[in-house]
Amino acid sequence: MLIGGGHANVQVLKKLCMNNIKGLHTILISEHFEATYSGMTPGYIHKEFNKDEISIDLQRLCFNAGATFIKDKVVKIENINKKLELLNLPSIHYDLLSINTGSISNTKGLEIENSSRCFFVKPISLLVKNLGQIDKIIKNKKSKIAIIGGGIASYELAFSLSRRYKNNLEITILGKNFLKEKNLNKKTKKYLKKISKQLGIREFLGEVVTISETHLILKNGVKFDCDLSLLSSGANIESWLSNSNLNKDKSGFIAVDNNLLSTNDKSVFITGDACGIEDNFRPKSGVMAVRQGEVLKENIFLKLTGRPLVKFKPQKNWLYLIGTHENYALLNYYFLSFHGRWCWKLKEIIDRGFINKFKFSSGKSMTKKNLELEKSKDVKMYCQGCGSKVSKKTLVKYLNAESSNPELSDASIVNNNSSSQLQSIDHIKLFSSLNPFDFGIISYLHSQNDILSSGGSVQTISVSQGLPFSEGIIESFYMEYFMKGIKSEAIKDGSTIVSGHSYQSKEPGITITMNGIFEKQISKNQGKENDLIYLSKPLGTGYLLAAYFNNSDLISSINFQNLIEWLKKGNSKASEISKIFKSSISTDISGFGLASHLSDICRSSKLSAEIRLNEEILINKNIEILENFKSTGFNNNYSSSVNDVLVSNSNKLKNILYDPQTNGPLLFSIHIKNQIEFERKFQLELGFSPILLGKLKKPEHKLINVID
Numbered sequence: 001m002l003i004g005g006g007h008a009n010v011q012v013l014k015k016l017c018m019n020n021i022k023g024l025h026t027i028l029i030s031e032h033f034e035a036t037y038s039g040m041t042p043g044y045i046h047k048e049f050n051k052d053e054i055s056i057d058l059q060r061l062c063f064n065a066g067a068t069f070i071k072d073k074v075v076k077i078e079n080i081n082k083k084l085e086l087l088n089l090p091s092i093h094y095d096l097l098s099i100n101t102g103s104i105s106n107t108k109g110l111e112i113e114n115s116s117r118c119f120f121v122k123p124i125s126l127l128v129k130n131l132g133q134i135d136k137i138i139k140n141k142k143s144k145i146a147i148i149g150g151g152i153a154s155y156e157l158a159f160s161l162s163r164r165y166k167n168n169l170e171i172t173i174l175g176k177n178f179l180k181e182k183n184l185n186k187k188t189k190k191y192l193k194k195i196s197k198q199l200g201i202r203e204f205l206g207e208v209v210t211i212s213e214t215h216l217i218l219k220n221g222v223k224f225d226c227d228l229s230l231l232s233s234g235a236n237i238e239s240w241l242s243n244s245n246l247n248k249d250k251s252g253f254i255a256v257d258n259n260l261l262s263t264n265d266k267s268v269f270i271t272g273d274a275c276g277i278e279d280n281f282r283p284k285s286g287v288m289a290v291r292q293g294e295v296l297k298e299n300i301f302l303k304l305t306g307r308p309l310v311k312f313k314p315q316k317n318w319l320y321l322i323g324t325h326e327n328y329a330l331l332n333y334y335f336l337s338f339h340g341r342w343c344w345k346l347k348e349i350i351d352r353g354f355i356n357k358f359k360f361s362s363g364k365s366m367t368k369k370n371l372e373l374e375k376s377k378d379v380k381m382y383c384q385g386c387g388s389k390v391s392k393k394t395l396v397k398y399l400n401a402e403s404s405n406p407e408l409s410d411a412s413i414v415n416n417n418s419s420s421q422l423q424s425i426d427h428i429k430l431f432s433s434l435n436p437f438d439f440g441i442i443s444y445l446h447s448q449n450d451i452l453s454s455g456g457s458v459q460t461i462s463v464s465q466g467l468p469f470s471e472g473i474i475e476s477f478y479m480e481y482f483m484k485g486i487k488s489e490a491i492k493d494g495s496t497i498v499s500g501h502s503y504q505s506k507e508p509g510i511t512i513t514m515n516g517i518f519e520k521q522i523s524k525n526q527g528k529e530n531d532l533i534y535l536s537k538p539l540g541t542g543y544l545l546a547a548y549f550n551n552s553d554l555i556s557s558i559n560f561q562n563l564i565e566w567l568k569k570g571n572s573k574a575s576e577i578s579k580i581f582k583s584s585i586s587t588d589i590s591g592f593g594l595a596s597h598l599s600d601i602c603r604s605s606k607l608s609a610e611i612r613l614n615e616e617i618l619i620n621k622n623i624e625i626l627e628n629f630k631s632t633g634f635n636n637n638y639s640s641s642v643n644d645v646l647v648s649n650s651n652k653l654k655n656i657l658y659d660p661q662t663n664g665p666l667l668f669s670i671h672i673k674n675q676i677e678f679e680r681k682f683q684l685e686l687g688f689s690p691i692l693l694g695k696l697k698k699p700e701h702k703l704i705n706v707i708d
């Protein structure tokens with residue numbers, strides 16, 4: 001279990017990208033989808049690099065590493081029970097833990113008033129996130145900023161801010177002392193002060209005790225006026241970590257031995273800013289975290305295979321490269337100090353060298369070495385003769401905790417007054433690296449579409465879950481996360497889980513059988529000429545997932561997050577509204593794609609459809625992705641529907657007609673006289689617009705006619 005995508009844990013994952021370790025399940029829990037590389041952050045501030053250039057896409061890294069990515073924040077660690085509590089998701093057990101969660105800004109001895117515009121520089125990802133807010137403040141008026149803390153980070157920040165905001169910002173570095181880092185030589189300090197002077201950056205000696213809206217108050221009572229402040233006064237760790245049972249060093253960081261293991265729990269590694277090495281104080285830095293990562297990535301696997309661990313030997317002195325003016329950097333190493341363009345070049349080579357290790361090229365899959373944990377008795381042969389059932393222990397443990405079906409009865413009795421019911425079954429395979437909780441949500445919504453498109457609502461469900469071959473805490477993790485994800489949607493939907501089945505498989509996935517009730521069944525053959533055709537949400541899950549998992553740089557981490565948000569959006573509200581407006585037909589766009597479902601409607605209703613394809617129909621508006629990537633189901637969909645469609649070859653969106661959807665939109669029709677009222681209500685209740693695809697028409701030569 002890895003907590004935090006810091007500079008060290010990402011190296012463990014990178015190692016897993018090149019090695020397939022049988023018997024090992026790896027999970028990364030990170031509060032962000034992306035990790036920010038500290039060395040390039042000042043360059044991002046002064047707009048030398050963009051956000052993608054300084055970020056590591058953690059979901060993609062996990063995908064390539066064969067690990068599971070969970071976006072959540074750890075809020076408690078019970079290391080005695082080897083258990084982690086998360087902010088939003090169910091708690092998780094681990095066998096071996098690696099904590100690389102960085103640090104937060106130190107606020108000890110400071111009173112920060114709520115009205116103050118004080119921004120923390122740590123964690124560095126928070127500073128990056130807050131930059132937009134700082135921009136807004138400074139855009140409105142020429143501002144005065146105080147950078148609190150006199151360390152080297154404050155100078156580097158000051159140089160970057162000065163370049164970002166030019167003459168719009170008056171910068172003061174305010175510290176109890178200045179440049180006290182013992183590895184900085186005299187010449188470097190002189191350079192730093194000279195560059196500050198050239199850039200109009202001032203120094204002000206003093207200890208800040210209060211930060212308020214318009215000023216700072218120093219310990220000696222002096223008031224210092226400023227519009228905003230940046231807190232760069234050292235590091236601390238968050239309370240979930242400091243309140244744990246793990247030993248702390250003198251400064252309050254988690255104490256580790258020279259193998260980077262906790263001094264009192266040998267199943268927990270801690271690296272980066274969060275740790276303090278016994279009797280070996282070093283300032284917190286990304287460089288240190290990177291170096292520790294090189295040892296951590298070996299030690300984790302040595303520990304798992306019971307071999308002696310490697311020692312981390314912290315350097316006494318290390319290279320500083322600090323960006324100063326445009327294309328200039330200052331180099332400090334022992335007594336050497338240089339300021340020049342070549343120093344910037346060197347910095348760029350080193351930084352890009354690190355971050356590029358975590359970028360993946362489209363279509364190139366890495367050949368992985370197959371390794372086994374040496375304690376091969378732990379790596380079981382799964383014979384599958386038992387129907388690959390999960391262990392009874394896991395099942396009973398889960399059911400008992402849920403207080404449902406503790407006696408393991410074979411079937412449930414469902415009392416139902418209505419005589420006719422809707423029933424459907426659907427199955428989807430787990431996308432590698434996806435959080436199984438999210439997958440539970442998606443699988444519920446995917447199945448729910450069948451009931452909704454028949455005009456019904458879900459009453460009861462039966463779930464069959466295929467878990468990855470595993471046992472103990474891993475089996476429990478998948479079972480619990482799958483089920484809790486499903487349950488979270490069932491609760492919203494007012495449906496009951498009545499029976500279940502579970503098994504182990506090389507292809508984990510979820511099958512859901514749903515029973516639904518309906519007042520008036522909606523079928524596909526009631527379409528009326530001139531009715532408008534709508535989609536309840538945009539399309540594109542098939543090719544976008546293909547592009548992302550092919551490591552295409554056309555689809556970024558933010559694009560992927562957006563895709564997951566759409567995948568987790570259900571159609572029940574849209575279905576309700578379409579019923580209010582007496583939609584005569586309804587279907588859901590599934591794995592067969594839009595063309596297949598729309599042609600079914602036209603064929604059954606003895607009509608044709610005239611539609612227009614524009615960017616609005618796409619989850620991701622970048623058409624280049626649609627043109628370059630196809631999901632595996634595309635070709636089958638194309639060959640079964642192409643003869644029903646008239647679309648010009650030059651239409652850049654034509655591929656979307658055949659793209660397979662997971663939890664796709666509903667397609668329904670609305671009478672033209674209701675158009676405005678329907679669109680208004682939809683927008684009001686769902687927060688986004690329905691997509692007007694076109695209209696139903698008299699039968700034509702082709703069932704679907706795409707007009708340009």
Ligand SMILES: Cc1cc2nc3c(=O)[nH]c(=O)nc-3n(C[C@H](O)[C@H](O)[C@H](O)COP(=O)(O)OP(=O)(O)OC[C@H]3O[C@@H](n4cnc5c(N)ncnc54)[C@H](O)[C@@H]3O)c2cc1C
Pocket residue numbers: 003004005006007008029030031032034035036038039040041042072073074075100101102103121122123124125153156157271272273274284285286287288289
């Ligand atoms: C302005 C500035 C410039 C700097 N420049 C440099 C530089 O040029 N070179 C250098 O060596 N150092 C630099 N540093 C220092 C550097 O930022 C830190 O020392 C470094 O980022 C620490 O790395 P880390 O691996 O410990 O953790 P981080 O890189 O901070 O990563 C920790 C990760 O854990 C996640 N996380 C935290 N808590 C939780 C939780 N509870 N649950 C789940 N996830 C969690 C965070 O979101 C984050 O992604 C700079 C610092 C500042 C403020």
